[in-house]
Amino acid sequence: MMAEPRTSSIEGKLSEEFAVPSHVDEVKEKMAAFARHHAEAGRKVVLITSGGTKVPLESRTVRFLDNFSSGRRGASSAEYFLDSGYAVIFLHRHRSLYPYVRMFLTVNMLDVLQFRGAEGAAANSGDVVINQQLLPNIAKVLKRYNEVKDGTLLLPIEFNTLSEYLHLLKAAAQALSSIGSKAMFYLAAAVSDFYIPASEMPEHKIQSSNGPLQLSMKMVPKILSPLVKDWAPQAFVTSFKLETDSSILIDKARRALDTYRHQAVVANVLDSRRGYVVVVTPETQAELILTDEDVKNEVEIEDRIVSNLTSAHTKFITQQEG
Amino acid sequence: MMAEPRTSSIEGKLSEEFAVPSHVDEVKEKMAAFARHHAEAGRKVVLITSGGTKVPLESRTVRFLDNFSSGRRGASSAEYFLDSGYAVIFLHRHRSLYPYVRMFLTVNMLDVLQFRGAEGAAANSGDVVINQQLLPNIAKVLKRYNEVKDGTLLLPIEFNTLSEYLHLLKAAAQALSSIGSKAMFYLAAAVSDFYIPASEMPEHKIQSSNGPLQLSMKMVPKILSPLVKDWAPQAFVTSFKLETDSSILIDKARRALDTYRHQAVVANVLDSRRGYVVVVTPETQAELILTDEDVKNEVEIEDRIVSNLTSAHTKFITQQEG
Numbered sequence: 272m273m274a275e276p277r278t279s280s281i282e283g284k285l286s287e288e289f290a291v292p293s294h295v296d297e298v299k300e301k302m303a304a305f306a307r308h309h310a311e312a313g314r315k316v317v318l319i320t321s322g323g324t325k326v327p328l329e330s331r332t333v334r335f336l337d338n339f340s341s342g343r344r345g346a347s348s349a350e351y352f353l354d355s356g357y358a359v360i361f362l363h364r365h366r367s368l369y370p371y372v373r374m375f376l377t378v379n380m381l382d383v384l385q386f387r388g389a390e391g392a393a394a395n396s397g398d399v400v401i402n403q404q405l406l407p408n409i410a411k412v413l414k415r416y417n418e419v420k421d422g423t424l425l426l427p428i429e430f431n432t433l434s435e436y437l438h439l440l441k442a443a444a445q446a447l448s449s450i451g452s453k454a455m456f457y458l459a460a461a462v463s464d465f466y467i468p469a470s471e472m473p474e475h476k477i478q479s480s481n482g483p484l485q486l487s488m489k490m491v492p493k494i495l496s497p498l499v500k501d502w503a504p505q506a507f508v509t510s511f512k513l514e515t516d517s518s519i520l521i522d523k524a525r526r527a528l529d530t531y532r533h534q535a536v537v538a539n540v541l542d543s544r545r546g547y548v549v550v551v552t553p554e555t556q557a558e559l560i561l562t563d564e565d566v567k568n569e570v571e572i573e574d575r576i577v578s579n580l581t582s583a584h585t586k587f588i589t590q591q592e593g
Numbered sequence: 594m595m596a597e598p599r600t601s602s603i604e605g606k607l608s609e610e611f612a613v614p615s616h617v618d619e620v621k622e623k624m625a626a627f628a629r630h631h632a633e634a635g636r637k638v639v640l641i642t643s644g645g646t647k648v649p650l651e652s653r654t655v656r657f658l659d660n661f662s663s664g665r666r667g668a669s670s671a672e673y674f675l676d677s678g679y680a681v682i683f684l685h686r687h688r689s690l691y692p693y694v695r696m697f698l699t700v701n702m703l704d705v706l707q708f709r710g711a712e713g714a715a716a717n718s719g720d721v722v723i724n725q726q727l728l729p730n731i732a733k734v735l736k737r738y739n740e741v742k743d744g745t746l747l748l749p750i751e752f753n754t755l756s757e758y759l760h761l762l763k764a765a766a767q768a769l770s771s772i773g774s775k776a777m778f779y780l781a782a783a784v785s786d787f788y789i790p791a792s793e794m795p796e797h798k799i800q801s802s803n804g805p806l807q808l809s810m811k812m813v814p815k816i817l818s819p820l821v822k823d824w825a826p827q828a829f830v831t832s833f834k835l836e837t838d839s840s841i842l843i844d845k846a847r848r849a850l851d852t853y854r855h856q857a858v859v860a861n862v863l864d865s866r867r868g869y870v871v872v873v874t875p876e877t878q879a880e881l882i883l884t885d886e887d888v889k890n891e892v893e894i895e896d897r898i899v900s901n902l903t904s905a906h907t908k909f910i911t912q913q914e915g
Contacts, residue, residue, distance in 0.1 A: 325659075328658075333660060333661050333783070333835065333837065334658060334659070334661070335658070335661065336650075336656060336659075337647075337657055337658075338656055339656070339657065369701065371703055372701055372702055372703055375702060379694055380694055380697060380702055381734070381735055384723065384731075384735055386732070386735070387720070399722065399723040399731050399732055399735060401706065401721040401722070401723075403721065409706075410708070410721055412703070413706055413708070417703075463656070464799075465801070465805070474837075475836075475837045476835075476836055476837045477786075479786035479812055479813075482812065483787070483809065483810060483811050483812055484808070485807070485809055486806070486807070486808040486809075486810070487805065487807055488808070490804065490806075514797075515797045515798045516797045516798070541653055541655065541798075542653070
């Protein structure tokens with residue numbers, strides 16, 4: 272068994288080596304109010320993280336390290352959590368995929384708009400209307416989007432850099448601690464494992480005339496450890512494990528559960544991640560697979576993941592209360 | 594004076610160390626046909642590169658190095674070139690800002706749509722219409738977008754990785770060589786100076802359990818050299834120089850002109866890039882500045898840059914023909 276990471280040193284590192292975003296307290300209060308409001312209304316609340324983190328190589332940043340992630344999994348999962356009656360805090364990378372709108376991000380908006388003038392008006396004046404032959408789902412999606420908006424069921428929070436992500440996640444965990452086991456964490460963001468501490472970062476753009484680039488990057492503190500132990504100890508916590516090598520996947524998921532003592536790991540392989548995942552818990556291991564029939568019917572794997580985890584969350588709440 | 598880079602070794606490196614995209618010949622033929630068509634119709638043609646390049650750290654890529662660039666400069670410049678009568682090949686990073694649509698990328702599309710039913714119809718059925726109070730420019734922009742589209746004046750080509758960028762730029766240069774001095778290159782993309790050769794790249798995701806990350810990156814070959822000398826020797830070529838340190842900017846621009854023997858460098862500093870640039874040519878140096886009045890009137894610096902360069906291009910063509 273692995274040694275448990277020392278939580279206190281992680282908290283210290285977080286405040287020393289990662290710049291605190293100026294709006295973190297304001298966002299924390301907003302998240303806390305959102306969680307209280309929905310918990311009082313009898314809803315569970317899920318914090319979804321989504322998209323990749325940006326790791327600057329220079330303080331006046333021209334270059335950065337990034338993690339592959341469109342934010343698709345987080346954005347679609349948010350929709351299924353909303354359909355399951357959850358309120359959703361969506362902590363996502365700026366410009367990554369967003370719930371509902373994600374369905375239209377592959378089209379150029381100007382290609383699906385057309386003018387509809389009054390009788391006798393010029394062809395390019397009057398109303399600007401969506402061509403619903405090109406975007407057949409738009410009315411249905413807009414209706415659902417407006418329901419979610421009217422119910423203020425979705426609270427979007429943006430991050431760009433790794434530092435912003437880490438501090439906002441800590442704030443979220445503390446904000447959700449007041450609703451105890453009714454909170455779920457669904458940590459789907461692709462977070463960098465490596466960073467350059469502010470103190471070791473060059474101020475200016477690295478000059479290519481200085482020759483080849485040698486980068487020495489430190490390991491990012493494992494924030495899952497204080498999150499589970501200190502910040503939100505009663506919550507249901509799900510982390511994600513993405514590998515490219517399937518042979519080490521389940522072992523790595525089990526080791527994460529042993530180390531951090533949280534509730535579930537969604538394990539997936541880069542190439543097959545849209546059709547196959549394994550939900551690993553301390554006692555169970557569930558393979559979720561989309562069949563050809565599912566794919567034909569446009570079923571998304573996130574529908575299955577969310578369904579699996581919301582059931583587990585309900586059981587978890589009952590056990591905590593019992 | 595700096596030694597001139599040896600072109601032949603650059604071409605060799607390009608084919609050996611950077612994977613050739615499978616569709617490069619098809620794209621090249623499309624660009625060549627586009628250039629021929631518009632040159633015959635009496636138009637000049639500009640190749641704009643835009644957005645940052647992605648440099649993978651693993652062959653099954655989870656992590657990559659990126660360059661800061663929203664693609665704003667390239668996308669807005671494309672509009673001004675079109676307004677100046679140019680046909681535009683827009684070689685841009687996938688999902689970077691796009692001409693015309695760029696104006697609406699800060700709004701969530703679903704927030705500006707509303708239902709407009711026929712008399713007596715339900716409030717959420719019928720037409721889906723843009724709320725023009727929230728998007729007051731949409732009709733004007735849509736009209737212009739449709740004109741450009743109907744005239745097939747804009748040819749978009751996408752890249753993601755540095756390899757794709759390099760090979761597609763080479764293909765573009767060769768495709769445009771047939772129209773001689775009527776071609777302009779406007780190389781606004783933020784291209785990485787460093788890369789990891791395919792032969793030195795790990796196949797799988799780098800494991801964080803192996804400890805801190807040491808990266809050793811090689812220098813990207815200076816493609817401007819064969820572009821100017823071999824691929825499109827008659828074209829008007831503009832490169833961009835972005836620095837964070839203004840004290841070295843003009844010197845670096847002059848050295849680039851000395852080294853590559855092209856026509857112009859647009860020099861800019863990260864913090865002031867939206868309001869101040871210097872267009873440096875072998876004989877001249879023009880400071881372009883937006884005044885407070887300009888900013889109030891929503892003048893964009895790209896309007897000035899394009900105006901400066903299209904004049905220079907016209908003179909250049911006359912000199913070549915004379």
